[in-house]
Amino acid sequence: MFKGPPVQLICPKDLHFPYVPGHLSHIIFELLKNSLRAVVERFGPDQEDHFPPIKVVVVEGKEDITIKISDEGGGIPRSAIPLIWTYMYTTMEGQNIDQDFQASDFKAPMAGFGYGLPLSRLVRIL
Template sequence: MAEGLIELKSSGGVDIGSEQSIQYFLDRFYLNRISIRMLQYQHLVAFGSVLPESPNHVGCIDPVCDVTSVVQDAYENARFLCDRYYLNAPQLELDCLNALSPGKKLSVVIVPSHLYHIMFELFKNAMRATVEHIGMDEDLPPIKVRVVRGNEDLSIKLSDKGGGVPRSIISRLFDYMYSTAPHPSKRWKSSTSCWLWVWIALV
């Protein structure tokens, strides 16, 4: 999908109307895909022979998901990619506050894979911005994450030193046709370097 959007944008044949139609279509496509896949998996686990990822899971839902563990897992995987590409990566400073049950492990009812994918993409963007803004050979400032469990919700704040986002492009941040990442070179399209293309294209 990412490669197709890059080629479409490079062709120069996309007007504002077409771009809005693509945005609307892909929003619905991904929302429906996530919803249907979750319902299918939930049904197969509940009534079929598919085993849940953990005995504590109710289908794909973890009633006591360890948020800290998911965040750290997402960070480590994003850090691996960043380190392989830039030969450097920011460290993580993780701060957790359980205001609902002070002194206890921070947990919440959630689909762990959804939280993981969100945090992985955020870490990936933050790492790329930090490395390119500060410099590959410099001591990089850490990425700071604060997780707070309140009475009604869970909040996760991620802060980096990547230079920020210009106000002029804030409205385009969630556009599928917009990206600040460089176009992948043809030499990276070999199967041995596929992971690197994914890292660049999906940022």
């Protein structure tokens, strides 16, 4: 294995706000997983000591808390934007998910179900 990109958290100290913790951690986990993959795929695993950081910026506004996650993985092509909220849309290649599921020692794939973004949007409104 190789080192992943660093993640920088920029957040006010002692920030408290009402939200379902499990839902927030689900969403942030999925977004960070996408960012980490995008950066590694763009720069290549041989760049493990030079990956640009993923930045998580948390800002407290007058009415809302904003959490922004930004990466330098190249972004989502404009033509793919209508697809990203559909279940099973993925650009992940080279992992046979069925094969992994049948294995007796269960090994889940790191990505590739295409569920991350649509499920995160679903839990956001629950």
